[in-house]
Amino acid sequence: MNLSSIQRRLKEFAVDWDHWWTRDTYPHIMGIVRIALGGWLLFYWAIRLPNINAIYTTAGIVFPKIPKFMPEQFEWILQVPEPNVFLVVFGIHLIALLTLTIGYYTRTSALIACLISWYLYYIGQHHFHTSYDRLYMFSLLFLALSNAGAVYSYEAWEKFGNIFKWDKMVSIFPQRLLAFQITMTYLGVGFQKLWLPGWQGGEMLWYSLLGVWGTPLAFKITSYGWSPLYHVAVNVIIMFEVFIPFAFWIRIHKIRWFGMASAVVFHVSVHALLYIWWFAVLIPAYIVFFTPEEVYNFIKRHKPQFALDQGKS
DSSP states (O other), rough: OOOOHOOOOOOHHHHHHHHHHEEEOOHHHHHHHHHHHHHHHHHHTTTTGHHHHHHHHHHHHHOOOOTTTTOOGGGGGGGGHHHHHHHHHHHHHHHHHHHHHHTTTHHHHHHHHHHHHHHHHHGGGGGGOOOOHHHHHHHHHHHTTTTTSSSSSSSHHHSOOOTTTTOOOOSHHHHHHHHHHHHHHHHHHHHHHOOOOGSSSSSSHHHHHHHHTHHHHHHHHHHTOOOOHHHHHHHHHHHHHHHHHHHHOOOOOOOOHHHHHHHHHHHHHHHHOOOOOOOGHHHEEEEEEEGGHEEEEEEEHHHHGGSOTTTOO
């Protein structure tokens, strides 16, 4: 192998790398993600509306967290607000999520919702140390970076008179970022269980089913007493969370479908046993592991009226 051969291969790799990360492609996947995620977050925050004063304002017991990186002169931003002030902020948040869902000023709406989500996290959400809140914020940021309002949106209807029309390709980069974030979310919770003392046996699972998140089904299962099967279940959970994310990327032999089906079973089981439904939004988000070309061709083949040709009726 001579130097020119190495140089040629490096150039080919660079081209393939750039194509995978940043090529222009169909906007339909991010349009679907925008609707699913925006609608999910609108529901997620709207159900908190009756309790926002107790959770986020001076009318309740709130201990904001001031991040170390915030300059002292800006710390007032994260002081606990009065109920009337917070109601305005929360109202803007819901409006931003609504306009994001329908695709109206999509990027602006996603950015506003992301910033207010960050604000809400430091005001009160940090008490729970939940990874799904951070996942929601990252997802909104990726939507702000994308052109997710290019199709299936009010913007498309305003421009073409038809939400299924679209005029230009978009960068695949935000979709890749979201797929990578989902992968790392699974890997993170999986790898930490490999060394956390509480997850070295089945006790953590046992006590989780008996805890405040437990469902009647979980209580029924634990009523039969302790069993070594809890050790087996913990090992299965760890293997799932560590290895299944890799399956999402493997297209051969339907491994990707097996991984996604397993993930659906996992999340349904978690909801049935622990009332933890917040991660269920990941299920429709699995679409980001498909290429835009795959999804566009699938829609066009089965529902051609939902995947009109570029710039045509």
